[in-house]
Amino acid sequence: MDGYPINPIAFELGPIQVHGYGLIIGLGIALGFYLASKEADRLGLPKDTFADLLIWAIPIALISARLYYVLFQWDYYAANPGAIIQIWNGGIAIHGALIGSIVTAIIFSRKKKISFWKIADIAAPSIILGQAIGRWGNFINQEAHGGEVTRSFLENLQLPDFIINQMYIDGSYYHPTFLYESIWNIIGFSLLLLLRRVNLKRGELFLSYVIWYSIGRFFIEGMRTDSLMLTDFLRIAQVLSLSLIVMAAAILVYRRFKFNLPRYNDQSNEGKITS
Template identity: 70%
Template sequence: MEQGIQPLNPIAIDLGPIQVHWYGLIIGFGVLLGLIIALRESERRGLDKEIFTDLILFAVPIAIISARIYYVIFQWEYYSQNPGDIIKIWNGGIAIHGALIGSVLTAIVFAKVKKVSFWKLVDIAAPSLLLGQAIGRWGNFMNQEAHGGEVTRSFLENMHLPEFIINQMYINGTYYHPTFLYESIWNILGVIILLSLRKVNLRRGELFLTYVIWYSSGRYFIEGLRTDSLMLTESLRIAQVISIVLIAVAIALVVYRRVRGHADKRYLDA
């Protein structure tokens, strides 16, 4: 390790047997901020804000569990030999695609039970989801994970990154691509686009589908830089395959819903 460079402590609060990790705090902050934004928008759109509060109470734990299950399934060779590590999510190892699957399924069931439009719910939630993902990547930063391949220090300095990011990308004697940062910036740009598209008054459901397309497009390319990808085969990255599938499905849904007349209502409609 270069002299004087020490990684940031991933533990925010250490009370002996009780440790609170930055990873969990950062993800929690992202969820909270996303919820606040969604609550304000739901109220503006004429929805009872308790609907989103109730949805979050179900969706967040289910999303975390499904994200972990997704990750464990594709790393089963390791976890089958180390079952005690399955619950250690504070060390990282939750997959956003798994969280997305869990949260969407939860929203579908929730919408049916509450008799509200699923598409209206997910349209309102879309910017919050992407913002939460942008913030959550900084949890990966604290754990020194979700990084890319080897680079030089001068490469990172030429990107004009703050010193603390450069130093945190120094892992076991090597500097790495800050892919967590690339995805975080991509997601923040996506949030800005989604918030702007609200004013365009897209057809209901298309704001959420735009989120799916935007996130998946960025994830496909950024995933190609990472060194810790979940692999389907030796050369096929699971996240890239899922991203392509999600883009295709989202585009197909936009076309299908318009052709079949299922997208007559607009985002700003009551």
């Protein structure tokens, strides 16, 4: 072995083990919350809107992300029920988290009489940035990687040794697909910030995020070796990504031509389903 893997345990507090995976996920959430809160304040949303939303969205997203993963790996978890709660070992699905978060945000926005699309637009850059950061949790756990490659292949990518060494798993080197997706998401984050300055119509920034992320996820998922499978040949994430691209594009076009939508920077917060 050419290097030593990173210890997934960041530190210990007595009997409590603090995992690097959880710390990285927490960092992504914290930074995303900060950015969303600043933008929400600029656009005139009530103070603490995102703090109130995240009280519900974070636990529901984590639960739905885990349930999504467990559902499609049920044969294993049915035989090992004690492993269901062991999220520190990995095994949460971002699509499950997104489903839980969106449902939570829809209910929250209706209760608060705030436009769901306005909340979604504000959150979109934070979500994709959190995803970019969160992929490094997969790196710590040596998961979400692609097929076998050689060390020279990784060196030709100009990767630092700590990444190359962490991609050495059970005697072989693997594609760092976590890194490919993290970079794709960083580019998407930058693109969304630029689109925000264009002042799109309400809802279009979030739908652009869905399209961008899904395009990248479709291609990168095809490289992975740990995909959740719908059939022997169909990867769930790829099927869902294609579906989301079509749905988001159709909704974007329909809303733009069907409704007289406010612009992104409009400070009205009415919670109509179209706004």
